[in-house]
Amino acid sequence: MELKGQTAIVTGGGRGIGRAICLSLADEGANIVVASRTEEEIQQTRQMVEDTGASCLAISTDIREEEGVKKLISKTMDVFGKIDILVNDAGVAYRKPLQDISTDEYDEIMDTNVKGMFLCTKYALPHILKSDSARIVNISSGAGKQGIPQLSVYCASKFAVIGITESLASELAGKVKVYAVCPGGVDTQMYRSLFSDEPMLKPEHIAQKVLELCLPDSKVPSGSSIEVYRPPF
Template sequence: MPKRLAGKVAIVTGASRGIGRAISIALAKEGATVALAARALEKLKETAKQVTEAGGGAAIIVTDLAKEESIKNLIKVTGDTFGRLNILINNAGVTHSARLEETATADWDRCHQVNARAPFILCREALPLLKKAEAAYIINIASVVGVKGYPLQSAYTASKHALRGMTISLAEELKGSGIRVHLLCPGGVDTELVQEVRPDIKKEDLMQPDEIAELVIYLVTHKGNAVMDELHIRRAASSPWFY
């Protein structure tokens, strides 16, 4: 059976570990070629190895999402190398845990730069390529904190609310264009990031990165008219509708 994403090109930010690595490998299993973006070269090489073993193509593009020129370079190199782009996954994220009165302006700025500003620049720079594709997808990974608030997470929460707002506006602008825009809002997933923000959650109660990757694959392979704009994904141990 032909792979469902054969011939498709995807960019995954934050591909060096965690959810981004899992999404990259899942896309590769469906035959996609994945441009892997993050700062840590050695970890990107490990992702590239696993992507190749899974049957996909891999291109490592070392990128610092805090820097506009580096973000523009990611899109330029992808375009120059492959001549096309079908899927943009804005996954990379950083967090900060502190009471608001102990949050430095630099920590606020860092969260907003990586979690909200970088996806905005990436969407803007990628749109000319995405518009050329027959069907294209932008998937932004927000968080449960993108729709509610938690104590000690004001900078992270505000940045994810900003990402959600931008995503809704962009989805409206692209309605009928052939580019579908989705937002994923997971609760606790077993990665390095959750250890910083929610060390109170037992490891066995966390979701696995593969579970988030499976939902991404559903969104980018579904061919019908049913669309889920925003997915809220909670841990089985948490309260229903509470996240």
């Protein structure tokens, strides 16, 4: 139980990679705050976390909205009194040629994948900085390392995640370890909505990597972007 007593906020925790991360951190004893827009999904995750014996708070949150993020952080502090880990996982994508992406779709991608990460990090940081085990893990993508046809705006957002990760790691050197995890194709609802093939990776594979980065003995340098293209186990 290497994370016992720590509190982790996981955005996009209602399903897929985010849910798997919640369960992985909970298995090591962390208190979990699961955030997503869909109430039914976060309540399902909450029950699964509590079934492990860990404490869990489910907060319906649209991370694109500043007041909603402030409420997320405030409720977390009211219940657990601390924040040690922030995992920015929430994300959306549309697979279309650039000229077919509407401005509303562009805004949804960038506001969720970049602005949402910015807001959660901005308002969680004053509390994370008080932790002796402070971690911020941002879920980017292999599409944040290399452009992919028909995913131009999604790629732009995930490149931005890596840029913010590297910059923030330098700002917070010696205080908070900041990482980006860059998965290849993962068997999630979002991936299945975009592609017809069956990817090798499962959400649990990404959750395992996130857990490794959050453990006290992690030696991975802050600011690293860790690619996960094959199952680690």
